[in-house]
Amino acid sequence: MSLLKFADIRRGKDSSDRVGLFMLISYIILFLLFLVLPLGALISKSLQNKDGEFIGLTNYNLYLQEPALFQSLYNSLFVAICSTVIVVVLAFLFSYALTRTCMPFKGFFKLVALIPLLSPSILAAIALVYWFGNQGVLKEVLLGKSIYGPIGIIMASVYWTFPHALIILTTSLSLSDSRLYEAADVLKTSKLRAFFTITIPGARYGIISTAFVIFTQVFTDFGVPKVIGGNYNVLATDIYKEVVGMQNFQMGAVISMVLLVPAMIAFFIDRYSRKKQISLLTARSVVFKPKKHFKVDMIMLGFCSALALIIILMIGMAQFGAIVKYWPYNLNFTLKNYDFQVAGLGWDSFYNSVELSFYTAIFGTIIIFVGSYLIEKLRINEGYRNTVQFFALMPMAVPGLVLGLAYIFFFNAKDNPLNFIYATMIILVVNTIVHFYTVSHLTAITALKQMDKEFESVSLSLKIPIYKMFWRVTLPVCLPPIFDVSIYLFVNAMTTVSGVIFLYSYDTTLASVSAIHLDEQGEVAKAAAMAMLIVYVSIAVRLTHTIITKKVLRKTQAWRYNILDTK
Amino acid sequence: MRITGYNYDKFTYNLFDSMENNNTYLEVKDLSKSFGNFEAIKNIDINIQEGEFVCFLGPSGCGKTTLLRCIAGLETQSTGSVIQKNINISNEPPSNRDFGIVFQSYALFPNLSVFSNISYGLINNKWKKADIKKRVDELLSLVNLTEHALKYPSQLSGGEQQRVALARALATSPGLLLLDEPLSALDAKVRVFLRKQIRDLQRKLGVTTIMVTHDQEEAQTMADRIFVMKDGEIIQSGTPSEIYTKANSPFIASFIGSMNFIPAIINSSNKVKCNQIEINCDIGNFKANDSVQLAIRPEEIQFKQGNQDDNMIPGRIKEVEFLGSFQRVYFEVRNFTDELIIVDVPSSTARKVELDINKELNLYFSKEDARIYST
Numbered sequence: 001m002s003l004l005k006f007a008d009i010r011r012g013k014d015s016s017d018r019v020g021l022f023m024l025i026s027y028i029i030l031f032l033l034f035l036v037l038p039l040g041a042l043i044s045k046s047l048q049n050k051d052g053e054f055i056g057l058t059n060y061n062l063y064l065q066e067p068a069l070f071q072s073l074y075n076s077l078f079v080a081i082c083s084t085v086i087v088v089v090l091a092f093l094f095s096y097a098l099t100r101t102c103m104p105f106k107g108f109f110k111l112v113a114l115i116p117l118l119s120p121s122i123l124a125a126i127a128l129v130y131w132f133g134n135q136g137v138l139k140e141v142l143l144g145k146s147i148y149g150p151i152g153i154i155m156a157s158v159y160w161t162f163p164h165a166l167i168i169l170t171t172s173l174s175l176s177d178s179r180l181y182e183a184a185d186v187l188k189t190s191k192l193r194a195f196f197t198i199t200i201p202g203a204r205y206g207i208i209s210t211a212f213v214i215f216t217q218v219f220t221d222f223g224v225p226k227v228i229g230g231n232y233n234v235l236a237t238d239i240y241k242e243v244v245g246m247q248n249f250q251m252g253a254v255i256s257m258v259l260l261v262p263a264m265i266a267f268f269i270d271r272y273s274r275k276k277q278i279s280l281l282t283a284r285s286v287v288f289k290p291k292k293h294f295k296v297d298m299i300m301l302g303f304c305s306a307l308a309l310i311i312i313l314m315i316g317m318a319q320f321g322a323i324v325k326y327w328p329y330n331l332n333f334t335l336k337n338y339d340f341q342v343a344g345l346g347w348d349s350f351y352n353s354v355e356l357s358f359y360t361a362i363f364g365t366i367i368i369f370v371g372s373y374l375i376e377k378l379r380i381n382e383g384y385r386n387t388v389q390f391f392a393l394m395p396m397a398v399p400g401l402v403l404g405l406a407y408i409f410f411f412n413a414k415d416n417p418l419n420f421i422y423a424t425m426i427i428l429v430v431n432t433i434v435h436f437y438t439v440s441h442l443t444a445i446t447a448l449k450q451m452d453k454e455f456e457s458v459s460l461s462l463k464i465p466i467y468k469m470f471w472r473v474t475l476p477v478c479l480p481p482i483f484d485v486s487i488y489l490f491v492n493a494m495t496t497v498s499g500v501i502f503l504y505s506y507d508t509t510l511a512s513v514s515a516i517h518l519d520e521q522g523e524v525a526k527a528a529a530m531a532m533l534i535v536y537v538s539i540a541v542r543l544t545h546t547i548i549t550k551k552v553l554r555k556t557q558a559w560r561y562n563i564l565d566t567k
Numbered sequence: 568m569r570i571t572g573y574n575y576d577k578f579t580y581n582l583f584d585s586m587e588n589n590n591t592y593l594e595v596k597d598l599s600k601s602f603g604n605f606e607a608i609k610n611i612d613i614n615i616q617e618g619e620f621v622c623f624l625g626p627s628g629c630g631k632t633t634l635l636r637c638i639a640g641l642e643t644q645s646t647g648s649v650i651q652k653n654i655n656i657s658n659e660p661p662s663n664r665d666f667g668i669v670f671q672s673y674a675l676f677p678n679l680s681v682f683s684n685i686s687y688g689l690i691n692n693k694w695k696k697a698d699i700k701k702r703v704d705e706l707l708s709l710v711n712l713t714e715h716a717l718k719y720p721s722q723l724s725g726g727e728q729q730r731v732a733l734a735r736a737l738a739t740s741p742g743l744l745l746l747d748e749p750l751s752a753l754d755a756k757v758r759v760f761l762r763k764q765i766r767d768l769q770r771k772l773g774v775t776t777i778m779v780t781h782d783q784e785e786a787q788t789m790a791d792r793i794f795v796m797k798d799g800e801i802i803q804s805g806t807p808s809e810i811y812t813k814a815n816s817p818f819i820a821s822f823i824g825s826m827n828f829i830p831a832i833i834n835s836s837n838k839v840k841c842n843q844i845e846i847n848c849d850i851g852n853f854k855a856n857d858s859v860q861l862a863i864r865p866e867e868i869q870f871k872q873g874n875q876d877d878n879m880i881p882g883r884i885k886e887v888e889f890l891g892s893f894q895r896v897y898f899e900v901r902n903f904t905d906e907l908i909i910v911d912v913p914s915s916t917a918r919k920v921e922l923d924i925n926k927e928l929n930l931y932f933s934k935e936d937a938r939i940y941s942t
Binding site: 017379452454455457458459460461462463464465472473476477557558559 | 639640641660661662664666667668670672673674676677678679687688719720721735736738739741745
């Protein structure tokens with residue numbers, strides 16, 4: 001029996017544990033290589049002079065003494081805060097109409113409200129040029145003010161961030177306990193008081209979260225201010241000018257840091273409020289069902305119709321501009337704007353974009369899903385798992401422009417053995433996957449959390465290796481969220497600008513970037529056509545997704561629908 | 568061909584045989600498990616006989632599930648060892664241990680049919696298709712679910728799902744069956760039915776079984792032996808009746824069944840004095856003037872007419888609860904205790920004695936039924 005004294009305290013490992021450990025370490029290395037070290041390179045760049053010597057905070061001092069650059073920070077904050085306030089109010093009313101009233105045509109409104117997700121942010125800017133630009137139809141409405149500047153930036157930003165706000169707020173508003181309203185009714189509370197004491201407090205974390213997400217999106221966006229900002233400088237365009245225009249990488253790095261800090265703060269507040277939101281609703285709550293209220297329903301119908309009309313007019317104008325001969329003098333239809341050869345670009349950039357999206361969707365989905373599985377389901381190496389989880393959340397806080405610049409500094413260094421991926425499709429794919437990692441990761445984690453945490457234990461007791469169980473149970477059960485993640489990655493890879501603007505090369509130009517360059521060259525109609533191409537692909541992919549969900553998933557997800565007869 | 572089914576006759580279970588042979592199946596030695604600074608279980612020592620059905624019983628957070636998971640290898644013990652059939656498995660991963668497990672949440676694979684769920688563990692062992700079918704059919708009839716083979720778990724009731732989980736755990740004929748609160752998620756009626764079915768099945772197969780539960784009634788009706796746990800330690804073990812009649816602490820006495828506790832002081836003549844009334848009982852090792860608690864179970868108190876007698880106290884009814892087969896009566900007893908004394912009266916008796924509020928009745932309990940615990 002004395003032998004038992006030597007009983008090892010650590011448990012022996014089986015093969016799945018070893019594989020799991022190996023994979024966790026691989027993820028940590030990948031995150032270090034493609035996220036942490038590049039950001040480190042960015043920070044160190046901001047502390048160097050042109051010759052690469054360490055000069056402390058001198059660059060930051062320089063930045064603070066430059067009033068023009070300082071003005072950009074103020075401008076960025078101004079447009080971001082204005083857009084955020086407008087979007088939160090509009091999206092709150094819209095989602096209130098969708099979740100809390102009996103307004104008709106809800107399905108239609110939901111669909112229309114999501115249209116901006118399918119296009120790059122610059123599409124809104126281009127459409128605004130057609131509506132309110134120097135030769136715009138409604139130019140007079142602006143009372144002599146120019147659309148090129150804060151007005152244009154705010155309008156376009158409101159347009160493209162609206163669906164993002166709507167998604168968060170709709171989720172937040174649909175989580176509500178009807179018992180609270182019944183209790184208020186019984187206590188003879190007026191509808192208005194119930195709204196301010198139940199509805200608003202119930203949605204407050206959703207509202208806070210939305211505000212910070214939208215703020216970050218507008219604050220860090222590059223495409224919109226580039227196209228419609230005119231002489232109104234913001235941080236994102238400043239970085240681009242410093243880096244591409246003046247080759248002043250150090251100052252680019254400094255401005256990136258200025259961009260990064262507010263984004264990080266917003267990120268942490270958002271994370272915090274999301275955690276609070278979850279705890280509000282318990283399993284015992286009864287889901288709220290709206291009651292008919294003619295007056296409110298009609299007011300909301302009017303409001304939503306107006307917004308839907310604006311969205312349709314925006315994308316409609318972009319499409320119209322793309323197919324007329326010469327706006328506004330010759331409004332005959334033509335397809336010549338889709339012939340990009342004239343601009344010296346051709347369709348290559350479009351094909352590159354599709355290729356990028358395809359690779360991003362395929363590899364991104366696999367990497368993200370496996371990574372979240374390791375974090376959520378392994379029993380070993382808690383420290384490693386927490387590290388991977390932390391890295392997986394980080395990209396959300398890093399603006400695309402900053403990540404792109406960080407990639408240049410890191411991978412373009414001559415002594416970096418990974419230098420060979422610079423200026424290739426690989427770096428674009430990697431950058432895009434990392435840029436959009438967090439949201440996909442959280443979707444996958446949520447899906448995995450819904451699975452019984454004892455599946456792995458059962459498999460082990462039945463001597464089934466974890467990978468077999470992953471293949472036979474986890475993967476089939478998680479197919480719907482996996483499809484969602486791949487669609488999300490595909491559409492974002494199609495539409496992104498800020499992540500890739502620094503990273504494309506002559507062989508790997510992308511559609512969204514080309515649209516910006518076409519616009520720069522004054523080829524607005526071609527820019528609109530290029531942006532619309534992206535929309536077509538996004539719609540096609542969405543439709544395919546719907547069909548797959550309906551047809552293929554029906555088969556693999558039969559258990560969800562109880563299709564099998566009871567025999 | 569390894570197994571096509573149990574040889575029921577050979578394994579027909581006889582508790583007393585195995586007890587006499589002292590046929591130890593599972594041994595847990597000095598096992599501890601900490602999570603950070605929190606000690607979930609401390610120095611656990613257990614011996615379980617082959618074919619025995621034992622229960623780890625305790626309130627939530629007492630460490631019973633952690634102990635079960637350490638035995639399964641799903642948690643790693645901080646110190647100590649687990650020995651199954653004389654082999655030290657302390658360092659083996661769960662996949663190298665011989666056990667089947669059933670969870671409170673069933674943990675059935677939602678995308679697989681009942682048949683595929685049960686055959687899940689068999690497929691890996693390279694069984695022939697026909698043998699798998701035979702084995703699954705056998706298990707399905709064992710848990711009375713033959714007609715549900717092709718359904719998905721979501722089409723079954725909770726009780727049926729838990730029987731599928733049981734069949735799945737038994738499919739590979741494990742030597743040890745672990746049940747982690749298997750009945751807690753079920754309705755009261757289904758729970759009582761499954762209690763008996765699991766117990767019968769376990770007897771039939773003779774598989775050594777450990778069940779974790781917080782339900783004392785479940786433990787008492789199912790287990791051969793109960794290990795009562797509190798704060799990570801086993802505070803008493805024994806057969807259900809031993810635990811009930813000889814609870815070694817006020818905690819167990821009140822956790823298992825109900826108990827009246829009356830503050831008392833030992834007096835010089837080997838009696839206890841509760842306020843002003845003296846009670847006759849076995850005072851054990853306590854000494855004169857020790858402060859103690861007198862404990863009497865509600866069903867051990869009777870009504871008695873006649874003169875003043877030993878352990879007879881005059882009570883007045885304050886409240887009556889109707890509980891079906893018996894009535895719970897709350898008595899006020901002056902000069903005895905400030906708390907109300909609970910007496911469970913079988914309904915048949917209650918019909919004879921009219922239990923009206925404020926009625927006065929003499930309560931009596933025997934010297935043997937009165938227990939003494941330290942305060």
